[in-house]
Amino acid sequence: MRKEVNHMKSYALIIDHESCWGCRTCEVACKQETRSSDGIRLIKVLEDGPQIIEGKPDFTFRVNVCQHCDEPACAEVCPEDAISKRDDNIIILNEDKCIGCGLCVDECPYDAIAFDSNRGVAQKCNLCFHRVDNGLIPACADNVCPGHCIYFGDPDVIQREIAEKHSRRSKEPIAATGA
């Protein structure tokens, strides 16, 4: 099934963190697409743990990327209106308008905006709108992930797909005492 993204009203990039292996292919797929400068990671895979949760050792990865918030604090704070929300809910940072004040970087609650000090501009995931507007999937979500943990499309549909996937997985009762 090829996803028909053109006619959707609202897009979301949703990560199924439970399925992330930490392989970081998405980071390099993003590099290949955006050619962002060295050190500027618009999507980044962070380690969470190891730690003990309910008696079980746990170690997960968190994929950090712009959440395209309903009420984007970054857009509020930008003095130049360089950050704007489209009708389809994609939040775009227009580098041409950016004056490099860095207010959005500080304001983002998800630490998802980078600052390219060589070029003096803030940068974030624009959800590959140049691809989306042409009927393509954002680079990181375009079937690169070997764990299939990055989804793009209608958020309700995605959440159902993820829940269904998780329900098929092994639920070995001895796992809880696995430590």
Added chain:
Amino acid sequence: MFQFKYSNAEKEMEIYGYDTVVKSHCRMCHGGCGVLVYLKNGIIEKIAGDPDCPINHGTLCSKGIGSTQLVYHPDRLTYPVRRVGPKGSGKWERISWDEALDIIAEKILHYKDIFGAESIVPGYGTGRENEAVIYRFANLLGTPNVLTAGHFCYGPRISTTIITCGTNPIVDYENNPRCIMVWGNNVVISNPDCYKGEPFSQALDTGAKLIAVDPRLTRIAARADIWLPLRPGTDAALALGMLNVIIKEELYDKDFIETHVYGWEPFVARVNEYSLERVEKITWVPKEKIQKAARLFATTKPAAIQWGVAIEQQINCADNNRVLLALMGITGNIDAMGGQVLFKTPKINNVGRFGAHNMLLREQAEKRLGGDRFRLGGNFSIINPKCVWNAILEKKPYPVKMLFLISSNPLLTRGNAKEVYRALEAVEFMAVSDFFLTPTAELADIVLPAATWLEMDYIGDFWKRHGYILPRRKAVQIGECRSDHEMLNDLGHRVGQGEYWWDTFEGGLDYILEPMGIKWKDFKEMKYLRGEVTYQKYKEKGFSTPTGKFELYSTLLEKWGYDPLPQFREPPEGPISTPTLYEEYPYILITGRRIPGFFHTENRQLPWLRELHREPIVEIHPETAKKEGIQEEDWVVIESPRGRVRQKARFFEGMDPRIVSAEHAWWFPEKKDPGHGWKESNINILTSNAYDHCDPAMGATHVRTLLCKISPEA
């Protein structure tokens, strides 16, 4: 899987203005994934996974995508060079291919004439699917000495599986194993042989149970139903303990054992020596967990073991493999659909035939270095590297005069790096074929510019055991770079082997495909080919072993003078085997955990991949760090009886505080002096390659588990 096929090549080309897309087969690791290479005006602009490839279903890894930066890297060698200063001076001059190959050919003929062909040692690492051409060249030349990673990587998988059941059993991910035991392997970020992380993920998503055997808490271990965090180097004991449970509780496949197994009674007697109490003491794993894991594995059908190199780089190399094979075998999962399958390749001239092993005269084969000492390895044309270093440095049993290293950086990747350096410094003549002037290449006399996978036509995976072959199609030409295959085809003509080579290497590809009645020009129009898939072939034909059975008791090992039954040996250094040394070096050092983006020594100069991991990291448990006065991000000195190196500390609670985990293969291409920092963080400065630390049958160097002390760098 189908729902993930988003890739839309036509639209990609239209939107971005690409003028060409080449469907090819990646080779940035030990495996190979289908890829789509997009070009504009002859330049590679983008690499994406090929959704039609049965290996990766369109997904990819960081290394595959990062290949573009390898192809166009400014430091790449794009023409042959000759060293003009002393070794390691970094002074080179450009020469032509004709001149370079003539010099190499002249040296080969000279040494062959005076010292015998055995004085010339070609070698390769795990890079460019060139093993078949290199063995062909060596065997035609008459040298039995090919220096590879085979003693402790993949060679053991091939040799132990052949002597046990005829070929390497591959996890049948396409038919959804219901239980997967991942043993010392991180298939989702590493470089697996056949199938990749994607089909493994899919198997879990359809409900497969998961058992993880690993001293470290990987994400796989965290997701597992059961995680067995064993003391490093005790894999064989753990597996024997599981076998003990399976046998005691009669959870084995009785029909299979009765009809198809050789040596059941003596095998059971051996397994009985490994009581759960004893195994718990050896492995640090509570016996209840071993029991649970054994029961889950033996009672869930079909089940399979995802294994890899970690257990091979140990003194128990061959027996580690054999006990895992025993687990697969006695539970009835060998050649079972969704279990572990003995796949057939298409009808081709395979790697053994192409390698021309039958052309090596017996009197030359008998001269194989270490062939008497490591007879399992020797019988599979594999040598232990120390034998070569000794022959160079001590001229015993005869002198080695020339090395020809093709995609290999042994200064970083073989045990006891200081000895490797002495040997590379001492060898009379060394030629190297590689992408960059690596620390090893800097010690060569001639360096040839090698082509990457994007610059060659080849039959991808033709030596693999999943049964697929896939066309690798040339996308670009860079400078004067040549594939190792074309290079050896040319050199073969210059040393008098012309009748066994071709005008160009396309002839070699035609030769591989010949039994199917097709040529490369036909194959390159195809998606892929696969051998016929059938299961439980042993029911009709038996196993391809001396007894025709699945040999739990190896008649070949017995013939070669080894214990025919698997056993556990303590790691050569450790709390049990060397308690006095353990007082001075109080931590168990494990080496070589996998890192996304790198493949052994490769890719540290590619910006997209180095950005993922800038420095060598040693993982230390916070309790241990506190005891040793180490703060997170400190540079730490790691020291063994053989030397010291530095890596940067990261706290890691997911392992026993007695364990320290260091990375391997680090050098620093950004350092422009000819050493490129090879001594700074190279974990093989610390490892031992002593013969009595190697697997007695295979000759595998024990580089994964040793003793160390750690301290913050002054």
